[in-house]
Amino acid sequence: MVAVGLTLIFGVLRVLNVAHGSFFxxxxxxxxxxxxxxxxxxxxxxxxxxxxxxxxAVVGALLGPLVERLLLARIYDKEQVxxxxxxxxxxxxxxxxQKLLWGVQPIFQDAPVRSLxxxxxxxxxxxxxxxxxxxxxxxxxxxxxxxxLRRTLTGRLIVAVTEDREAAIALGINxxxxxxxxxxxxVALAALGGxxxxxxxxxxxxxxxxxxxxxxxxxxxxxxxxxxxxALTALLIGLGRSVAVYFAPxxxxxxxxxxxxxxxxxxxxxxxxxxxxRRV
Amino acid sequence: MTAPLLRARGLALAFGxxxxxxxxxxxxxxxxxxxxxxxxxxxxxxxxxxATGYLRPQSGRILFGGDxxxxxxxxxxxxxxxxxxxxxxxxxxxxxxxxxVALKVAARRGxxxxxxxxxxxxxxxxxxxxxxxxxxAALATARASELNEGARKLTDVAMAMALEPKLLxxxxxxxxxASAEKFAIMDTLVAALRxxxxxxxxxxxxxxxxxxxxxxxxxxxxxxxxxxxxPGDILADPAVLREVIGVERAHAGA
Amino acid sequence: xxxxxxxxxxxxxxxxxxxxxxxxWLKFVLTVALAKGLAVMGILLLLRAGQVSFGHALYMxxxxxxxxxxxxxxxxxxxxxGAAAAVALSVGVAIGLFVARYRxxxxxxxxxxxxxxxxxLLEKLYAITKGTDGIRVLRPTIAGLALDRVPYxxxxxxxxxxxxxxxxxxxxxxxxxxVGQALAAIKxxxxxxxxxxxxxxxxxxxxxxxxxxxxxxAGGLVACTTLHVTPHLAYWTQSGxxxxxxxxxxxxxxxxxxxxxxxxxxxxxxxxxxLPDAWQMVLGAVLLGIILFxxxxxxxxxxxxxxxxxxxx
Numbered sequence: 001m002v003a004v005g006l007t008l009i010f011g012v013l014r015v016l017n018v019a020h021g022s023f024f025x026x027x028x029x030x031x032x033x034x035x036x037x038x039x040x041x042x043x044x045x046x047x048x049x050x051x052x053x054x055x056x057a058v059v060g061a062l063l064g065p066l067v068e069r070l071l072l073a074r075i076y077d078k079e080q081v082x083x084x085x086x087x088x089x090x091x092x093x094x095x096x097x098q099k100l101l102w103g104v105q106p107i108f109q110d111a112p113v114r115s116l117x118x119x120x121x122x123x124x125x126x127x128x129x130x131x132x133x134x135x136x137x138x139x140x141x142x143x144x145x146x147x148x149l150r151r152t153l154t155g156r157l158i159v160a161v162t163e164d165r166e167a168a169i170a171l172g173i174n175x176x177x178x179x180x181x182x183x184x185x186x187v188a189l190a191a192l193g194g195x196x197x198x199x200x201x202x203x204x205x206x207x208x209x210x211x212x213x214x215x216x217x218x219x220x221x222x223x224x225x226x227x228x229x230x231a232l233t234a235l236l237i238g239l240g241r242s243v244a245v246y247f248a249p250x251x252x253x254x255x256x257x258x259x260x261x262x263x264x265x266x267x268x269x270x271x272x273x274x275x276x277x278r279r280v
Numbered sequence: 281m282t283a284p285l286l287r288a289r290g291l292a293l294a295f296g297x298x299x300x301x302x303x304x305x306x307x308x309x310x311x312x313x314x315x316x317x318x319x320x321x322x323x324x325x326x327x328x329x330x331a332t333g334y335l336r337p338q339s340g341r342i343l344f345g346g347d348x349x350x351x352x353x354x355x356x357x358x359x360x361x362x363x364x365x366x367x368x369x370x371x372x373x374x375x376x377x378x379x380x381v382a383l384k385v386a387a388r389r390g391x392x393x394x395x396x397x398x399x400x401x402x403x404x405x406x407x408x409x410x411x412x413x414x415x416x417a418a419l420a421t422a423r424a425s426e427l428n429e430g431a432r433k434l435t436d437v438a439m440a441m442a443l444e445p446k447l448l449x450x451x452x453x454x455x456x457x458a459s460a461e462k463f464a465i466m467d468t469l470v471a472a473l474r475x476x477x478x479x480x481x482x483x484x485x486x487x488x489x490x491x492x493x494x495x496x497x498x499x500x501x502x503x504x505x506x507x508x509x510x511p512g513d514i515l516a517d518p519a520v521l522r523e524v525i526g527v528e529r530a531h532a533g534a
Numbered sequence: 535x536x537x538x539x540x541x542x543x544x545x546x547x548x549x550x551x552x553x554x555x556x557x558x559w560l561k562f563v564l565t566v567a568l569a570k571g572l573a574v575m576g577i578l579l580l581l582r583a584g585q586v587s588f589g590h591a592l593y594m595x596x597x598x599x600x601x602x603x604x605x606x607x608x609x610x611x612x613x614x615x616g617a618a619a620a621v622a623l624s625v626g627v628a629i630g631l632f633v634a635r636y637r638x639x640x641x642x643x644x645x646x647x648x649x650x651x652x653x654x655l656l657e658k659l660y661a662i663t664k665g666t667d668g669i670r671v672l673r674p675t676i677a678g679l680a681l682d683r684v685p686y687x688x689x690x691x692x693x694x695x696x697x698x699x700x701x702x703x704x705x706x707x708x709x710x711x712x713v714g715q716a717l718a719a720i721k722x723x724x725x726x727x728x729x730x731x732x733x734x735x736x737x738x739x740x741x742x743x744x745x746x747x748x749x750x751x752a753g754g755l756v757a758c759t760t761l762h763v764t765p766h767l768a769y770w771t772q773s774g775x776x777x778x779x780x781x782x783x784x785x786x787x788x789x790x791x792x793x794x795x796x797x798x799x800x801x802x803x804x805x806x807x808x809l810p811d812a813w814q815m816v817l818g819a820v821l822l823g824i825i826l827f828x829x830x831x832x833x834x835x836x837x838x839x840x841x842x843x844x845x846x847x
Contacts, residue, residue: 085586085781085825092774092818100812216643254654257647261632264644332729358731370726372719383719386712387730394740397710443730 217260283346285310285447285479286362291330291340292503300326301337302503308447313473314481315490315511318500318524324483325367327500328449332364333357344447361446365453367483369436371424377435378420382407384442407442413468414438429456434465441472448473450482454489462486466493491515499524538840542789543702547695550796554691561687565759567792567799568694570779573752574791575705576745577780582709583738584721585637589645591772592652593622593746597753598763599656602669611674611693615754622750623743630742634735637724649768656765668764671757687759694755698792701748706788708744717741778821784831793832 218234236259284307291304300323308314316324329335331342333354341350349357372380382403390403399407411417414434419427424435433456440448453469454462470493473480484490490497491511498508499520507520514520550568554561573594580587597618604617633644656663663669673680676689708714716737719727727734757763766772775798783794809816828835 085777086822088588088774088777089818089821089825092821093815094818096812096815096818100815216639217647254651257651260644260647264636265632334725354725354728355731355733358729364729370723370729372726373722374718375715375722379715383712383715383727384730387732391712391716391732394711394713395704395707397707398712398715399710403712439726439730 214256217256221260221263282310284308285345286331287343288327288331289341289343291327291337291342293326293330293335293337299323299503301330301340304340304503304505306498306505306508308479308481310479311477312479312495313470313493315494315497316481316483316500317485317487317490317497318506322500323503324500325451326503328364328451328481328483331357331449332362358443358445362449363440363443363445363447364449365433365437365440365451367451367455369429369432371427371432371435371439373425374423376421376423377416377427377431378404378407378411380424380435381410381438381442384439385410388443410438410442413472414465415468430458430461433457437469444476444478446479448478448480450480452483452485454484454486462489463492487515538837539706539787539789542787542793542836543699546789546792546796547699550691550695554688558684561691562759563799563803564796565687565691565694566756567795568691568698569752569755569759570776570799571698571792571795572694572701572755573749574776574779574783574795575702575788576748577776578785578788578791579705579709579717579741579745580738581780581785582714582721583717583741585641585738586777587645587745587773588642588770588777589647589649589773590745590749590776591768591770592645592649593626593749594753594756594772594776595649595652595656595763595765595768596622596625597750597755598757598767599663599669599753600750601754601757602671602763605671605674609672609675610678611676611690611758614674615693615751615758618754618757619747619751622753623747626743626746626750627739630739630746634738634742646770646773649773650770653765653768653770656768663765666765668762671761671763673761674758690755690759697751697755701751702788702792705744709788713737713740774817778817781821781824782831784833784835786830786837787833790831790833793836797832 221233286306286308288304288306291301292299293301302323304323304327306327316327318324326335330337333349333352333356336351341348343349344357344360344362347360349360349362372383375383379398382398385403385406386398408417408420411420414437416431416434416438419431419435424432427435433453437450437453440450454465457465466489470480472478482494484494494511496508497511497514499506499514501523506523507514507517550564554564573590576593577587577590600618600621601614604614608614608617629648633641633648636644657665659665673683673686675681676686681689709717716727716732716734720734720738724734727737753767756767779794779798780791781794782798783790783792805816824831830837
């Protein structure tokens with residue numbers, strides 16, 4: 001999901017958002033805080049689940065437009081290098097903001113997971129969260145996104161700008177507004193990813209980095225701008241990691257990069273990518 | 281009869297529904313200057329793109345000096361002796377005019393040296409001579425991005441000439457140049473070409489230029505060659521006049 | 535080479551030596567700064583081609599760990615540092631063959647990925663690398679002599695300064711050469727380069743390999759100065775630091791990296807002590823400020839100052 005958000009942003013804005021990982025982390029942290037707050041207020045743990053969604057919505061709605069208007073809008077016509085550096089700088093800032101707001105000690109807020117119980121498949125015990133909720137929700141979001149992109153007007157506008165920016169502008173599409181909406185969506189997706197992942201893992205400074213490198217690996221393997229491809233590739237890579245955990249756990253971290261390098265060696269534009277031909 | 285320098289047979293390429301090339305057959309003789317005319321969108325630039333390796337034809341073959349160069353990368357084709365200039369000048373915008381030309385000179389010979397300057401006396405001298413020939417000497421130290429359209433066009437062509445190619449393909453070499461200067465530039469260009477025996481092809485919309493400098497004219501229409509022959513014949517041919525020049529007259533004044 | 539650059543280089547060298555003489559505890563900071571400046575020069579080469587690598591700490595780490603692994607067998611400083619550069623160069627060529635085909639974000643992130651993989655390996659392969667504890671490096675010998683701390687530190691500082699001046703001069707010449715000029719062509723009109731019969735990939739590869747060697751040299755020097763290597767050397771924040779210094783110093787001149795590195799190290803040592811957890815945030819904010827408002831960095835500001843003074847005269 002994070003990868004899809006990243007692809008969305010790149011496809012439309014042509015800006016690869018290095019800070020994407022931060023949005024993931026912030027989403028995760030926010031969700032954890034909300035969860036803790038709910039627990040502390042003595043409310044039913046089951047409420048923690050919707051809290052996740054709320055967390056991501058909040059992050060997306062707040063940070064997305066803020067970042068886009070203040071920062072990104074200024075650098076659209078600058079060189080690629082500068083754009084990259086700006087998002088990188090943003091990333092550095094957000095990493096420390098995280099540390100300031102939530103501290104450096106690991107946070108573990110797994111109430112939503114616990115509230116759903118466990119399921120046994122064969123001899124492996126999974127949490128219902130892992131087996132049903134997470135994949136189910138992810139799937140629902142992705143299907144929703146695909147429907148949105150294909151069926152609604154806004155969605156089609158986004159796709160149009162992704163495919164051919166100049167033509168879209170020539171047709172009178174308000175590129176600024178599309179950019180804003182897309183970026184906000186992308187951020188929300190990242191935050192949602194973070195929020196959903198947060199109950200399953202302990203949150204420490206640095207999860208943002210791992211996430212951005214990983215999602216980039218997914219995006220690169222899938223091919224830049226390929227929204228559905230990104231989702232598929234994320235799945236593939238996730239599977240690859242699970243297999244690795246089973247057979248050679250120390251190298252589990254390395255798997256996504258090995259896959260990325262292998263794919264790029266054979267197909268330099270990614271599994272689903274199309275080379276962009278410049279007109280001369 | 282000596283073999284043609286460039287031979288294209290049955291070239292076809294379609295973009296979506298548009299047939300940019302629909303069975304192009306063309307022979308270009310060594311040493312000749314061929315003009316390509318035709319309305320916009322007829323596939324003239326596409327032909328140049330295929331001949332220089334930028335686009336791969338979907339069917340057909342291109343032979344250069346007897347070797348099959350179909351589908352080769354631009355680098356390989358350039359190394360074989362084909363150079364081109366562009367409709368929209370492709371300059372190294374952050375560098376000066378002389379640096380632009382010098383890079384091409386160095387690419388032709390002596391590029392892979394890491395610690396002697398690009399603009400050493402040999403390379404700079406050669407680049408300067410080329411600039412003088414095109415009347416760009418005064419602009420040698422100007423940044424490419426600051427030039428007017430005409431100067432950019434000329435630099436673009438000079439860069440291609442710097443490679444001393446056997447075949448030079450020029451995409452609208454005089455568009456954007458003031459009418460008063462067109463002939464002067466073409467005089468210099470053609471004299472240089474004749475002196476080296478370089479074969480040249482140029483896409484042109486100005487029929488006066490075509491009439492004056494081309495040995496032969498090929499007329500493009502909808503991805504195919506409608507007719508080819510000496511300028512006198514072609515420019516008088518009623519079919520050509522109707523199909524192409526009727527449309528052309530509207531552009532030539534631009 | 536511009537007069538301003540030569541003056542700045544000589545002036546800078548004198549300044550560094552003077553500072554080290556007046557405040558002996560600065561030797562350490564200045565040596566590390568010069569080493570980082572070397573690595574940042576490598577980043578500069580790539581920036582000329584419009585590419586930024588977010589993973590060059592990889593090469594510094596390779597250089598540092600090469601020194602750490604070799605030290606038990608080899609004690610001579612020059613040999614150790616030379617080996618560090620050589621190993622980093624080989625890895626750089628291998629990785630470059632793959633990475634130099636890519637541009638922009640791909641290039642930046644592929645490098646980041648490689649460096650993070652290396653970082654993981656350094657942390658996880660405890661048996662070989664001692665994990666996060668790191669490896670202690672015994673003080674190397676200089677021309678066979680085992681020096682005491684103070685003369686040793688002076689020697690390493692002197693060597694770093696010499697390397698900075700020598701390699702800086704070489705790098706400046708490289709940037710004026712056809713290959714160096716072609717780097718700028720990659721940034722502005724790569725297709726035209728192909729149409730000149732040149733392989734952009736190979737041109738970038740040369741710059742990449744050089745930057746890897748510089749990074750390895752820098753890492754080796756750092757290892758010989760701090761006498762302790764840890765996996766953190768390969769972490770993304772270290773790569774980020776290099777990029778930051780490149781922008782801070784300014785990409786317009788070879789002096790930029792060193793100017794940026796010295797300012798950065800001095801500020802870091804003193805300010806990081808004051809704000810340990812807000813450090814990166816400040817860095818990020820400054821980076822943004824520079825990009826948006828002073829895009830030619832410190833060197834650019836210095837050049838503007840010179841122009842203004844000359845205009846007034």
